Amino acid sequence: MKSLAALLILLMVWAVGLLAFSSRVDQSTPAREPPVADGVVVLTGASNIRLEAATKLLEAGKGKRLLISGVNREATRDDVQGVTKAVKPIYDCCVDLGFAAANTVGNAKETEEWAKAKGYKSLIVVTADYHMPRAMLELRATLPDTKLYPYPVVTESLNAHRWWNKGSSTRRMTVEYCKYLAILGREAFLGLGPKDKAGVPAEKAS
Numbered sequence: 001m002k003s004l005a006a007l008l009i010l011l012m013v014w015a016v017g018l019l020a021f022s023s024r025v026d027q028s029t030p031a032r033e034p035p036v037a038d039g040v041v042v043l044t045g046a047s048n049i050r051l052e053a054a055t056k057l058l059e060a061g062k063g064k065r066l067l068i069s070g071v072n073r074e075a076t077r078d079d080v081q082g083v084t085k086a087v088k089p090i091y092d093c094c095v096d097l098g099f100a101a102a103n104t105v106g107n108a109k110e111t112e113e114w115a116k117a118k119g120y121k122s123l124i125v126v127t128a129d130y131h132m133p134r135a136m137l138e139l140r141a142t143l144p145d146t147k148l149y150p151y152p153v154v155t156e157s158l159n160a161h162r163w164w165n166k167g168s169s170t171r172r173m174t175v176e177y178c179k180y181l182a183i184l185g186r187e188a189f190l191g192l193g194p195k196d197k198a199g200v201p202a203e204k205a206s
Contacts, residue, residue, distance in 0.1 A: 021177045025130050025152075026160040034149040038120035039063045043107045043127040043135055044070040048083050050153040054126040055084040057151065058094060062124055065094045069110045070101040104131070108138035115146060122147040128155045130176050137183045 040063035042054035051068065058066040071080060081091050098110040115123060123143075127135045129152040139148055154160075163169040 017181070018174065018177050021133065021180065022160065022163055022173050024133065025173070028132060028150070028152045029129050029154045029160075031151045031153070034062060034124045034151050036061065037063050037122040037124045037147070037149060039065050039067065039115065039118060039122075040124045040126065041067040041069055041111050041114070043101075043104070043125075043131070044068060044072075045128055045131065047128065047153075047155065047157075049156070050126050050128060051080075051084045053151065053153050054124075055086045055091075055095075057124055057126070059087060059090055064120075065096060065118065067096045067098055067111060067114045069098040069107045069114075070103075071097045071099050073099050104135055104138050107135065108142040111139060112142040115143060120146070122149070124149045124151050126151045126153060128153055129160060130155055130158055130173060134176065134180045134183055137180070137187065141187060 034057070040054050040057050042050055044051065054066055054068070057063065068080060068084075077097065080095075080097060081088065084091065084095070086095065096114065098114065101107045101110040111123070114120075123139075123146060125132070125135060125139060125148055132150050132152040136148060136150055139146075158169050158172055159166060160169075160173075163173045
């Protein structure tokens with residue numbers, strides 16, 4: 001009986017967390033106008049809307065350059081320009097394509113290398129609304145000293161307000177929440193490791 005009660009409590013906590021997570025996603029859009037930053041980074045996905053949104057931020061002078069992280073390796077620069085609908089002069093001078101990332105962890109690593117190579121200390125992050133919480137966790141883990149400004153984009157195929165009414169929305173929100181919890185758990189575990197004198201986990205101090 002005690003184990004069953006503990007399981008029920010665990011499920012209740014998980015369900016409450018899921019509701020809080022979905023409410024956070026729902027309330028994140030429309031995105032607030034971001035401040036001017038050193039650069040803009042967009043994480044690619046199934047929708048092209050986020051690419052268009054990131055390009056508009058670049059064209060509005062919100063960043064010096066734009067990194068498109070996770071580009072399909074078979075795509076050309078012309079292919080990507082057509083998707084972003086970018087003005088060619090700005091696209092040619094100020095858009096960088098990242099082909100290495102295959103997932104969110106890869107996006108974070110690719111962004112870290114780009115930002116450090118450019119000497120950027122602040123970034124506007126563009127990705128889907130439901131993906132933003134996890135993306136920010138990964139990016140903050142790799143770029144702890146960089147100011148990150150989230151710019152979530154609405155996912156048309158996901159009704160974040162009534163996600164439980166549609167099977168595909170329910171699956172997407174639930175899976176993303178579980179992935180988010182996994183990253184929280186990973187970071188909490190790493191935070192328990194031995195610290196050096198500066199208070200940084202030993203494995204990250206080198």
